[in-house]
Amino acid sequence: MPKNKKPRGGRPAANFEPRYGANKTSFHDRHAGGRDAGRPERGARADAGDRRSAPAAGGYDRRPGSRSVGHRGYRPAEAEAGAPKQRWNAQERAGRDEARGIRNRAESGRRETPHHRGDERTERPRFSDRSSTGARRFDDRPTRAGGRDERPRFDRDDRPRRDDRGGQRPTGPGTYRDERGGQRDERPRRDDRGAGTQRQGFRDNDHRDGGRPVRDDRRGQRPTGPGSYRDERGGRDDRGGQRFGRDERPRRDDRGSGAPSRGAERPERSYDADRARRAFDRDRTQRSFEGGRDERSRPSTGGAYRADRVRPLTSDTRGRPSRNERPSRNDWNATPAAAPSKKFEQGDDVVHERLEAKSVAAVEVDGVTFGDLGLGSNIVDTLVGMGAATPFPIQAASIPAVLAGRDVLARGRTGSGKTIAFGAPLVERVLQSQAGKRREFGRSPRAIILAPTRELALQIDRTIQPIARSVGLFTTQIYGGVPQGRQVGALKKGVDIVIGTPGRVEDLINQGKLDLSDCRIAVLDEADHMCELGFVEPVQRILRHTADGSQKLLFSATLDREVAALVDEFLVDPAVYEVAGEDQDSSTIEHRVLVIEHRDKADILTSLVDRDGKTLVFARTRAYADMLAEQFDDAGIPAVSLHGDLNQAKRTRNLERLTSGRVNVLVATDVAARGIHVDDIDLVVQADAPDEYKTYLHRSGRTGRAGRSGRVVTLITRQRQRRMTELLERAEIEAPFENARLNDDLIEEIAGRVPTAADLTA
DNA sequence: AAAAAAG
Structure with missing residues (x-):
């Protein structure tokens, strides 16, 4: 409909x-x-x-x-x-x-949609009198901007905006994007089907929104050269990027120096021994359909792969890929001993026990292809078209396990390709389960993917939809904030894979409009987050609606025992994977903490975002996010906000404004902390320090993607230093604490404004 | 505190 x-x-x-x-x-x-x-x-x-x-x-x-x-x-x-x-x-x-x-x-x-800045936030008084305030602001702006004209970097941002407001051009090319955010019909037009995925235009388009996150996720795993990064707007370039990426792979190993050698030193352990050791191990026979599926769908190389290439971690410390002395959080999590005194100091930032995991290193997957892992050629082709020619470690580890029908827990750091890791094999399995059957009208979904935010659900769909389409499967998004009619309509026609957020999914289940009884695979992205208070209950209820013995896949960059509640109830003998060599030392993110006076905070923030690259600012509350965005705006720095007080259209649009580069500054609450991928964010500013180390990790993971350099700056007051130190310990991040005052060179430096260079040009 | 449902 x-x-x-x-x-x-x-x-x-x-x-x-x-x-x-x-x-x-x-x-x-x-x-x-x-x-x-x-x-x-x-x-x-x-x-x-x-x-x-x-x-x-x-x-x-x-x-x-x-x-x-x-x-x-x-x-x-x-x-x-x-x-x-x-x-x-x-x-x-x-x-x-x-x-x-x-x-x-x-x-x-x-x-005014394309460039107007006011719309994007919640109602502000000045909008009740739009024309006069608009005029005022318009008049103001040139003055402000004029003052900044000495800094060329502003020209780009200011000029189009003035033009737009003055000229009142109805729409630019960006209009469509601006208004993105409604749902789309998942069902391809008949003429788009089949050949559609092969056409360049399709590719281009998917890449713009869908392919990119994935590719970048993948690249984020390893330090690719800068050259491979920019060329992402087109399919052919992507392919080039992927080739490049493949060549890069060894470099990652060099960089994560420990991985290969560690692997060699680490005693090999048999698969059974490993399994016996796993806390979540259960009798696999509990899974009624386990055996047959295993045999049928396990890829030819899968078993050997798991036995030979995926190395188990034997204990917390043995074979641990950390390069420093501390126990590494990157192996699932720190043991309680890693942060013993902290555990109960703050109730809100509990360090959970680590999970035993098999660790897979990049070198082990070298030369393995998606086809080797058991994916069909259509899917492999699509992946290649998306810029993913060869699997990354987390994918190489989890894909065979997913195809074998196992429950999987997987941790790969931000941007390590998790979406494809569960998405591609999920599509393959759904396809296999329907092999030979006709896709019936009104069929109920075979798989569901849950994400904590709508934006993330959208992003996941952008990645998975092309893969599903390539084999004739349909996806649909089920999330709140938009009328449900379209979603229900899609369900009525029949959908194979549902991607959504818990609230609306449960809503539609209760309305009898979504039937998960035939749902054989359920994925939780950001699984640990989904296990937090307020999220778990709906998630549990939803999972209970899925088919008996349905396969469960839990993914997150910070996966730990927090998911135990779900694991205990829903998972059977899960395979647990992580990627070796993923610690902060191998990260491309530079962390700093600025200790400031509270009265300087506002001005320092403005100064920090007054820069060239894309900047993501995190605020603790929606109101503060709005306030900051307005503050930046008033200072002549185009900025938009993203938080739960905005309607979904504005949320989507504002995020897209950053993605498209229309604005360079986005002020967000933690709604944007997890999973969201925007290209080229090179500075993350935490206007408010996070309370939880996981939040820190996820927020900072918005930058430094694709092996690019990224910076994370956290503003704190003196009183907060201790808490911040402890949080960083839990996050296993080393960051210098620096006292900063307004107009410090330090701030210029962090913002990327080098005073001397400006002096030279002046 | 934020997030996640709402005609």
């Missing part, structure tokens, strides 16, 4: 566009449909004997503001054509004014 809402583009990309244009589409539909439908009706009425019809009729179509009956801004023709306003009673007048207000809002919104 949403199909007819889709813009009908001949372009293959059309299957991707609707999401951008979902809101826009319906908006335009209303208008276009309204006008078309309105004309005859109006004509009829005019002909019906009104004397004014003759002169007025010619003008109807052209008169600005004429509307069809169906339009909410509709006014009877008589009123406008000739009836004096005096005839309107107060109520009618009110209605008319309201209608005008709506229309104006809609039109100004449409006009």
Whole structure:
């Protein structure tokens, strides 16, 4: 049913566009449909004997503001054509004014959408008087910006904005993207099917939004050269990037120096021994369908792979890939001993026990292909098209296990390719489970993927959908904040893979509109987060709706025993994987802590974000996020916010504004802490220090992706130093604490403004 | 505190 809402583009990309244009589409539909439908009706009425019809009729179509009956801004023709306003009673007048207000809002919104900065945040007083405040702000801006003109970096940001506001150009090319955020119809047009994935346009489009996160995730695993990074807008480039990435692989090993040699030193342990040791080990026979599946679907190399290439960790410290003396959190988690005194000091940042895991190192997967792991050729081709020619360690480890039907727990640090690690084999398994069967109308989903935020669910879908499409499977997003009609419609037609957030998923289950009884695979992304208070219960309830013995996959960059509640109830003999050599020393992120005076905080923040690259600022509360974004905006630094107080359209749009580079500064709550991928964020500023080390890790993981350098700056006051020190210990991050004052060179340096260079150019 | 459902 949403199909007819889709813009009908001949372009293959059309299957991707609707999401951008979902809101826009319906908006335009209303208008276009309204006008078309309105004309005859109006004509009829005019002909019906009104004397004014003759002169007025010619003008109807052209008169600005004429509307069809169906339009909410509709006014009877008589009123406008000739009836004096005096005839309107107060109520009618009110209605008319309201209608005008709506229309104006809609039109100004449409006009200003691409660059307007106000829209993106929650209601602010100045918007009640948009024109005057707009004018004021517009007038102000050149002055402010002018003051900054000496700094060329502002020109780029300021100029288009002034142009846009002044020129009132309705839409730029970015309009579609701006309005992205509605849902799209998952179902490809018939003409998009099949060949669609092979077409360049499709690829381009997917890459822009879907491929990129994945590729970057993958690259994030290893330090690729800078050259491989920029060329991500096109499919061919991606392929190049992937080739490059493959060549790069050895470098990663060099870099994570320990990995190979460690592997060699580490005593090999038999598979059985390893299993016996695992805390979650259970009798595998509990899984009714375990055996047959295993034999059937295990890839030819899978068994050997697991036995030969994936090295088990034997204990907390033995064979541990840490290069420093501390126990490494990167092996699932620190033992309690790693932070003994901290454990109960702060109830909100508990260090959970580590999980025993098999560790897979990059060198071990060298030369292995996705095909070797057991994925079908269509999927492999799609992956290659997305820039993933060869599997990364976490993928190489988990894919065979997933294909074998095992429950899997996997930890790979931020940006290590987790989405493909569960997504690709999930698609393969769903495909196998339907082999030979016809895809029935109204079939219920075979797999579900849950994510903690809507943005993440969208992002996951962008990655998985092309893979699913390549084998003729359908995905749909089920998340809140948007009307459910379209989602329900998709479900009615039949969907194979559901990707969503817990709230709406459970809602639709309870409404009887989503049936998970045939759901054989359930994935929890950011699984540890999903096990936190407030999330677990719905997640548990949802999982209970899945088929008996359904396969469970739990992934996170900070996976630890926090997931025990779910593991105990839902997982059977899970395979547990992690990636060797993933510690902070191998990270490309530079961490710093600025100890500041509270009164300087606002100005220091403005100074920090007053820079060239993309900056992500984390605030603890929604209100503060809004406040900061406005503060930056007022200082002439275009900024938007992202938090749960915004409606979904604004959330999606604001995130896209950062992605597209329309703004360089995004101020977000922790809604953006996990999973969200935006290219090129080179500075993460924590306006408020996080309370939990995991939050720190996830927030900082928004930068330093794709092997690029990234910086994380945390602002704290003196009183917070101790807590911060402890948190960093738990996170196993080393960061210098530096006292900073406003206008310190230190801040210039962190922002990337080197005073001397500016002096030289001046 | 934030996140996750809402016609």
